[in-house]
Amino acid sequence: MQKGLYKYILLIQRWFGGAGFSFADDPVTETLSQAIRGTGEELDREPDTGVLFGSLRGSVVGLRYYTGVVNKGEMVSLVRQPQNPYDRNAVMVANVYGSQVGHIKRELAVLLANIMDNNLARVEGVVPFGVTNQFTMSVVLSFWGREENRDAVVRQITSRSFKLQSGPTGTHTHTHTLTQLKNAFDNLFENLMDDKIGEREAVEAVCTPLLPHQKQALSWMCACENNAALPHFWEVKGELFYNTLTHSSVRERPRRVRGGILADDMGLGKTLTTIALILSNFHHGKPLCEPVISTSRKGKTAFACNTSSGKSLVSPVEAASSQSTDDPAARATLIICPLSVLSNWLDQLDQHVRADVKLNVYLYYGSERNRDTHFLSSQHMVLTTYNVLSADYSVSGGASPLHTVRWLRVVLDEGHIIRNPNTQQSKAVLKLNTQRRWILTGTPIQNNLRDLWMLVAFLRLKPFDVREWWNRVIQRPVTQGDKTGLQNLQALVKCVTLRRTKTSRVCGRPLVSLPERSVRIEEVELTQKEREEYELARTEGRTTISRYVAEGTVLRNYADVLAILVRLRQFCCHPGLLGKTTTHTAVTPAELRERLIMKLRLVLGTGSDEECAVCLDSVRLPVITHCAHVYCRPCIAEVIRSEQEQARCPLCRGQIKASELVEFPLEEEEEEESNLLENWRSSSKVEALMSSLLRLRSEDDSIRSLVVSQFTRFLTILEIPLREEGFKFVRLDGTMSQKRRAQVIQEFQSDAPGSPLIMLLSLKAGGVGINLSAASRVFLMDPAWNPAAEDQCVDRCHRLGQKRDVVITKFIVKGSVEENMVKIQRQKQDLVEKAFGTKNPSERKTSRVDEIRALMEL
């Protein structure tokens, strides 16, 4: 619900470090932002937060037994070795590349073991001087942790007569102001285009001509795959290779990341460019399929694709320029994508690859999929989904067919899907064996700098694929406002990312010229009867909520509040959305809980876009806690796993247990659908839509429309008048099978006579990526909490291939909760701007409770 607002607050707090400034100096204690801030450290077991307790000087011993190299100023990691046969308190010291350097001296190791094993603090090491002898060296240890553990840590240290120096060891002298930081982040993914990037034509096997920006992308991608030069941040220093970010050295020549992040806005042709890459850049920069002149029919070219390794002719020059580590047996490209875009890949292959090119493309999907690894390895392309990959992975314990094949290239489509490293999908993706790695995404960072880590880890951008170094070199310095940290981040992003937006320009010209898009809000007046019903529900809801506000228990009764708000929103659309309202009065706690869970089921079942307070994304695999808050199962499971018996609900701080989580089945009800259709009545909003559609048809019956609602039931209701008026329509919602979706999209996109004019679309159906460019009108039937969700939906038709101006109509019921939602939406959009623009912190305080009060006009 109001989460969007908090998303921004959290975003700001996380990007810029929550400690520095506070939003809610609000007398109401139970605001969500405070609740989350309160639990933040616990939720956040990631080590980029926490305070510095102090540091002390110690020594590393046993250097002569190990090979790890450390330079002056280099960071080292401390690894507990409880199994060490000589000392169960042993603490091993390793350099950035994981090579052992030595051990912490015994007496100090006792202390560290104690602190580390009891999770009292994180301990980080920096070597202050160069190594002067072969036996020992100094190390500065700093202790980071939660404020509540400070005393315990200090006590441990002083009781063993070590001296804790206060204050930071690495002094951050150059810090940004918040405004500077914000600008830097906004620009993080901008201006990545290197002017040096040329253009490259696709091979002939690609029959669609590439646009200039696509040729640039192809050129860049080929260069990323083929370039054997020393990666960024590395310098040759005598015998060693020296990393300028971590000040570390390695003996072995570091390998360049062969791949990167193609982060173009959606609609700029990432799929086409990737297809062009696959066909154009096989081994040694040679095309995958080469034209051969047929001798029988002169002049006609056919294409022979490389199907066995080592047979392509390679000139010595090209062979030398390519990396010697090339594995000639790795030949296939694996594409992993969300189910919703699987068919898009097949369509685009059909569309962009010449018909006389015989590509072996295998769809690794469905229960009958061929799991033979030789078969898979011999394909040119294998397409699969994240779900199939992770399902296989967990079943096989890591030795799935896809994990056995040595791939030439792995492409993660909608790669931001793996931004949470705790998911099975992400773990499965990291374990793939491949030479080249690509991430395609329109949104490289969604909420948080942390989102980037998993992408960096997938690319194996050393040494940042190890969390500790990412955190120490990038994450923490940046969140603390360190200037060099930010510069490093920018440099790092720049060396692996290409991003252009729809507004980017190539040689002064826009990348693509999209038709105009305009938004108009159509106010809907309720009939007197509807108004009476609405006011009744509103008054009732207000009474309940104002009681919660007065008691300060809004968040404790979150499910109840949500249910009331959803009900009002449903009233605005159509009374038939409400479903049965069970208003029995619960008395026992068990009954009360059951009731809350029922209400949440009601809320989620309508397709309302709820947000998980842990990952800040839309809930996936929703589960409901005992205290009636909704999270993604993997997110909350991780909280419980790491906090064990002390686990608290991130929203209300109530105790939570894994055994008490209630699964939420997404496929739901619809059992009284017939009932809905039999007792049909219209509503003001339905009438408003119908009159728009009828007018449109009479003016121009070639214009196609998307009719979008968050409530799938509303779509069902709308089918009735559409049929009555003889509109041909299709429907696309989250419950449909992949096959059916593809059919529906194809039918809608087809310009064949008699193809549908209207698509009923559930707001979240299919996620991103689908192409509905046949439509140029969008009717948003109900306001969404997340303006971005609406934008994404509109982007499905306002994209490459759109020939007409796009007109968006938002229906908003006058004098209703919807109107207030729109107001809050606007505030949200301004919030970040305002937060940085104003000097007075009291002006920017907004609380969840305030928001609910605004909604209910309390």
Next chain:
DNA sequence: ACCGCCGGGTGCC
């Protein structure tokens, strides 16, 4: 290690 620590040799000034 140009250290600390150990343990054997040694012992007035």
Next chain:
DNA sequence: ACCGCCGGGTGCC
């Protein structure tokens, strides 16, 4: 001398 001191042997955890 149940000490101090000397100087050789020795060395991560």
